[in-house]
Amino acid sequence: MGLASLSSNLLFVSFIAYLVATLFFGGAVKGAKSEATYKNNRWGKIAITITVIGFITHVGYFITRWMASGHAPVSNMFEFTTAFGMMLVGAFILLFYLYRTPSLGLFALPIAIIIIGYASMFPREITPLIPALKSYWLTVHVITAALGESILAISAVAGLIYLLKNIDMTKKSKQRFWLEAVIFTLILVVGFVLSSSTFKLTGYEAEFTYIDKNEQPAKIEYNYPPLFGMAGYESLTPDVMTPWAEMPPIVNAKTLTTFVWSVASGILLYLILRLIFRRPIATLLQPFAKKANSQLMDEIGYRAVMIGFPIFTLGALIFAMIWAHEAWSRFWGWDPKEVWALITWLFYAAFLHLRLSRGWDGEKSAWLAVIGFVIIMFNLIAVNLIIAGLHSYA
Amino acid sequence: MSKIKCQCGHDNPFGTVLCERCGRPQTEEAKESKLVDMRYEGAARRSQTYKRSIIDKIWNFFSSVKIGISIIVAVLATAAIGTIFPQKLYVAASTEAEYAAYYERLYGLAGTIYYKLGFHDMYNSWWFITLVGMLGTSIIIASVDRVIPLYKSLKKQRTKRHPSFMKKQRIYGEGLSEDPEAALIKAEEKLKELRYNVKIEDGAILAEKNRFSRWGPYVNHLGLIIFLFGILLRGIPGFYVDETMWIREGETRSIPGAEGYYLESKEFIMENYTKEEADEVFGDALERVGMIAKNYQTDVALFQTPEGGLPGSDQMDFVKDYSIIVNKPLKFDGFNVFQMDFRLDELKSMTFQLTEKATESSLGEFTVDLTNPGREYELDNGARVILSDYYPDYDGVKDGEPVSKSPIPNNPAFIFKMVTPAKPEGEMSFVAIKQTLETEVNDYKVKFISAETRDISGLTVRKDKTLYLLLLGGIIFMIGVSQGAYWNHRRIWIQKGSNGELLIAGHTNKNWFSLKKELDQVKDVANLPSYEDRQDKESILQDKEVDKV
Numbered sequence: 001m002g003l004a005s006l007s008s009n010l011l012f013v014s015f016i017a018y019l020v021a022t023l024f025f026g027g028a029v030k031g032a033k034s035e036a037t038y039k040n041n042r043w044g045k046i047a048i049t050i051t052v053i054g055f056i057t058h059v060g061y062f063i064t065r066w067m068a069s070g071h072a073p074v075s076n077m078f079e080f081t082t083a084f085g086m087m088l089v090g091a092f093i094l095l096f097y098l099y100r101t102p103s104l105g106l107f108a109l110p111i112a113i114i115i116i117g118y119a120s121m122f123p124r125e126i127t128p129l130i131p132a133l134k135s136y137w138l139t140v141h142v143i144t145a146a147l148g149e150s151i152l153a154i155s156a157v158a159g160l161i162y163l164l165k166n167i168d169m170t171k172k173s174k175q176r177f178w179l180e181a182v183i184f185t186l187i188l189v190v191g192f193v194l195s196s197s198t199f200k201l202t203g204y205e206a207e208f209t210y211i212d213k214n215e216q217p218a219k220i221e222y223n224y225p226p227l228f229g230m231a232g233y234e235s236l237t238p239d240v241m242t243p244w245a246e247m248p249p250i251v252n253a254k255t256l257t258t259f260v261w262s263v264a265s266g267i268l269l270y271l272i273l274r275l276i277f278r279r280p281i282a283t284l285l286q287p288f289a290k291k292a293n294s295q296l297m298d299e300i301g302y303r304a305v306m307i308g309f310p311i312f313t314l315g316a317l318i319f320a321m322i323w324a325h326e327a328w329s330r331f332w333g334w335d336p337k338e339v340w341a342l343i344t345w346l347f348y349a350a351f352l353h354l355r356l357s358r359g360w361d362g363e364k365s366a367w368l369a370v371i372g373f374v375i376i377m378f379n380l381i382a383v384n385l386i387i388a389g390l391h392s393y394a
Numbered sequence: 395m396s397k398i399k400c401q402c403g404h405d406n407p408f409g410t411v412l413c414e415r416c417g418r419p420q421t422e423e424a425k426e427s428k429l430v431d432m433r434y435e436g437a438a439r440r441s442q443t444y445k446r447s448i449i450d451k452i453w454n455f456f457s458s459v460k461i462g463i464s465i466i467v468a469v470l471a472t473a474a475i476g477t478i479f480p481q482k483l484y485v486a487a488s489t490e491a492e493y494a495a496y497y498e499r500l501y502g503l504a505g506t507i508y509y510k511l512g513f514h515d516m517y518n519s520w521w522f523i524t525l526v527g528m529l530g531t532s533i534i535i536a537s538v539d540r541v542i543p544l545y546k547s548l549k550k551q552r553t554k555r556h557p558s559f560m561k562k563q564r565i566y567g568e569g570l571s572e573d574p575e576a577a578l579i580k581a582e583e584k585l586k587e588l589r590y591n592v593k594i595e596d597g598a599i600l601a602e603k604n605r606f607s608r609w610g611p612y613v614n615h616l617g618l619i620i621f622l623f624g625i626l627l628r629g630i631p632g633f634y635v636d637e638t639m640w641i642r643e644g645e646t647r648s649i650p651g652a653e654g655y656y657l658e659s660k661e662f663i664m665e666n667y668t669k670e671e672a673d674e675v676f677g678d679a680l681e682r683v684g685m686i687a688k689n690y691q692t693d694v695a696l697f698q699t700p701e702g703g704l705p706g707s708d709q710m711d712f713v714k715d716y717s718i719i720v721n722k723p724l725k726f727d728g729f730n731v732f733q734m735d736f737r738l739d740e741l742k743s744m745t746f747q748l749t750e751k752a753t754e755s756s757l758g759e760f761t762v763d764l765t766n767p768g769r770e771y772e773l774d775n776g777a778r779v780i781l782s783d784y785y786p787d788y789d790g791v792k793d794g795e796p797v798s799k800s801p802i803p804n805n806p807a808f809i810f811k812m813v814t815p816a817k818p819e820g821e822m823s824f825v826a827i828k829q830t831l832e833t834e835v836n837d838y839k840v841k842f843i844s845a846e847t848r849d850i851s852g853l854t855v856r857k858d859k860t861l862y863l864l865l866l867g868g869i870i871f872m873i874g875v876s877q878g879a880y881w882n883h884r885r886i887w888i889q890k891g892s893n894g895e896l897l898i899a900g901h902t903n904k905n906w907f908s909l910k911k912e913l914d915q916v917k918d919v920a921n922l923p924s925y926e927d928r929q930d931k932e933s934i935l936q937d938k939e940v941d942k943v
């Protein structure tokens with residue numbers, strides 16, 4: 001077995017391990033009386049052991065892929081997102097050992113699973129590095145930034161648990177709406193993974209020529225039935241659907257098509273779930289959060305930000321500036337990705353100050369943590385795919 | 395303003411909330427509240443005390459964290475708006491009209507509005523710069539307002555606190571003890587083992603650890619200020635050089651911004667990944683996206699005119715050979731030269747042949763150097779060609795005259811005068827790529843034979859004296875945040891009450907969970923009374939339920 005295939009097998013093993021560990025964390029939560037104490041029960045021990053095994057194979061994936069390609073596997077969307085999922089699990093393990101709360105695992109692992117699933121929808125082959133990426137600062141910068149982001153993400157997990165536990169879903173309220181919206185967003189991602197895998201399995205392909213925004217002819221391949229056509233498109237593949245509409249040159253109609261398909265399948269999935277259970281999906285998750293101790297979740301959320309913020313600063317701003325100075329001759333260029341890293345940083349700075357000086361803890365703090373995660377994901381997904389800049393992994 | 399005298403006899407500055415020494419509440423509000431606000435130890439702060447003059451008002455404005463947060467959010471929002479459409483910097487245009495047209499063409503009305511509002515150059519706009527300036531001001535004033543009183547009151551705090559202070563802590567417990575003396579001794583031992591600094595006074599213990607972490611925010615704010623100051627300095631000439639230079643293969647040019655230095659470009663190299671070397675690992679990726687660039691590189695030699703050398707003299711000393719690669723700039727004397735761009739295959743020279751039309755026989759060949767063309771070319775048998783006019787970037791005829799768009803030989807055109815023994819007065823011919831024009835029918839023509847090309851490297855020259863200052867700011871910031879984030883200031887008070895009971899109280903600026911863990915250990919060893927975390931209502935309820943069972 002070559003290194004590259006060993007690497008993908010290890011990733012698969014860790015994916016399964018996380019699934020199994022989630023079940024055991026469920027058992028641990030069920031068996032716990034309350035979570036304000038820091039004692040382990042047996043289910044919890046098994047769950048964390050499986051998680052650690054999954055994490056080790058995940059790191060094994062990372063190292064073997066590094067060895068196979070000769071560079072740190074953080075150079076495209078698949079690699080970066082998978083690494084982010086890995087660090088999320090790592091950050092969870094760290095906080096589990098500090099606080100011993102199975103509830104955190106019950107929510108953190110499924111989110112890691114969704115993230116890894118999302119990652120594997122991108123092209124998975126190993127790509128060689130273009131000149132601008134050939135620098136050890138790439139490795140240092142991206143790994144530290146992702147590590148910081150993943151620890152910050154744990155605060156959103158704790159926040160989510162806090163909200164599920166404390167928001168009254170029986171009465172109509174703004175909070176109820178937004179909590180359901182958060183769950184809906186997670187379902188959208190699952191919808192994307194499902195629809196994308198379906199078309200991938202059927203091997204769907206449609207090729208077009210079009211005119212790009214610099215008025216040059218170009219070619220593009222869709223993996224979804226083309227709902228929207230690129231500007232001046234002409235089909236190269238016979239027997240595919242005719243796009244509904246032609247887009248202006250600035251819109252990437254392929255991305256738009258993928259987006260609409262994912263949203264549509266996400267909505268469909270959500271509606272099916274609603275039809276089956278006949279109540280907001282968040283209420284289905286609430287029993288899993290009931291055992292958690294609110295004060296503890298609040299503290300874990302704050303602690304995660306406190307641990308993650310300095311690491312994020314170091315990786316996403318300081319190392320980024322050093323690298324930008326070596327590669328592009330200026331340490332800061334107001335590239336969209338850079339700006340969004342700055343925005344994330346400012347957001348968490350505001351978060352800390354609100355908490356410290358304006359007493360925004362508990363529910364307010366939990367909402368802020370969730371919003372922070374949304375910003376991180378926005379930077380990871382939307383900025384890479386939509387607002388193209390120097391950093392774009394396209 | 396008058397001092398406030400506490401019952402314990404200590405003189406506190408005007409505005410004090412909790413007595414600096416014994417902790418007794420001094421204001422009505424503090425006396426009534428259940429939990430005291432421990433954030434600045436109840437010390438008097440300028441912003442909370444003086445509110446009259448203009449200076450007070452400005453001070454109070456910037457020292458408010460509410461305002462500080464608003465400024466942070468304003469910077470954040472402005473920065474985000476700047477990413478909706480590309481910034482001016484990333485648009486290939488040079489005049490305002492071209493920019494306007496670009497935003498209009500690609501983004502329609504929204505683009506025009508974006509352009510008109512100046513959002514296309516957001517980060518250089520006066521309002522963005524003002525916001526950043528306000529952020530800096532706010533950080534400075536807010537820090538000074540707090541750090542001094544905080545420092546003073548932490549220094550002055552007494553070991554024995556008044557019971558009213560203890561009772562108003564978030565972590566508090568009281569209860570009878572069989573042997574309070576022994577309990578205190580055991581507690582002291584355990585606390586020392588947990589690495590607390592323990593002070594004892596008159597039947598009271600103050601255990602404290604990691605006070606230095608309280609300075610973390612101020613250290614990190616200092617780092618931010620140094621960083622912002624560094625950015626400010628870049629506006630001053632001499633601190634910051636940023637130039638671009640285009641250099642052709644074989645050329646030697648002076649380096650803009652770096653007086654006395656010259657660069658010779660020997661070769662520009664561009665490589666793509668090849669199927670063979672990429673072997674099976676990258677094969678799939680190459681298959682999918684086609685070509686992937688591997689390397690951009692300019693091989694150069696650096697020269698310097700000797701110090702005290704005569705101006706205008708050509709003498710240059712060789713300094714070094716270097717290959718400038720992306721991510722590996724050439725460094726010398728505080729300057730960095732980066733590989734940024736390139737243009738392939740610029741025309742370098744063209745070779746022509748003078749031909750007699752009727753017989754197709756050659757009268758000889760000549761080569762025109764396109765950047766530095768000669769005026770006359772002597773051929774065999776007394777024939778010669780005179781270059782009467784040259785248009786390096788020919789752009790058609792305007793007002794009866796041929797015109798050149800630029801001095802770069804993208805589309806060279808020539809007017810040749812062909813002087814031959816048969817036509818000694820000469821014939822005129824206009825020659826451009828793929829066309830020849832003659833005013834009257836000539837006997838001779840200039841025929842294109844071949845062209846030579848070369849590559850041009852686009853280099854950026856930087857010198858940035860402020861970088862070290864920025865780095866220093868970054869390092870100080872990191873020290874500060876780590877100090878505040880990875881350590882926390884914990885205090886535990888234990889003292890004997892008047893009736894033989896024991897009082898315990900605890901405070902930390904963050905991470906209450908760990909404080910409670912440590913307190914539990916001390917409690918177990920020394921048999922201290924149990925305590926409550928008055929903010930954790932769920933646990934208190936649960937404990938009560940457990941008690942009932």
Ligand code: HEM
Pocket residue numbers: 346349352353356357456457458459460461462463465466529532533536537540608611612614615618875878879
């Ligand atoms: C982007 C800018 C800023 C950053 C990155 C920053 C960073 C920080 C950090 C990390 C802390 C510690 C927080 C904690 O321990 O939870 C802190 C505390 C603080 N910051 Fe900032 N800050 C910034 C701007 C400001 C501004 C504009 C103000 C002005 C009002 C301010 C006032 C404070 C205060 C009063 C504290 C609490 C100090 C204490 O606990 O004694 N900061 N800051």
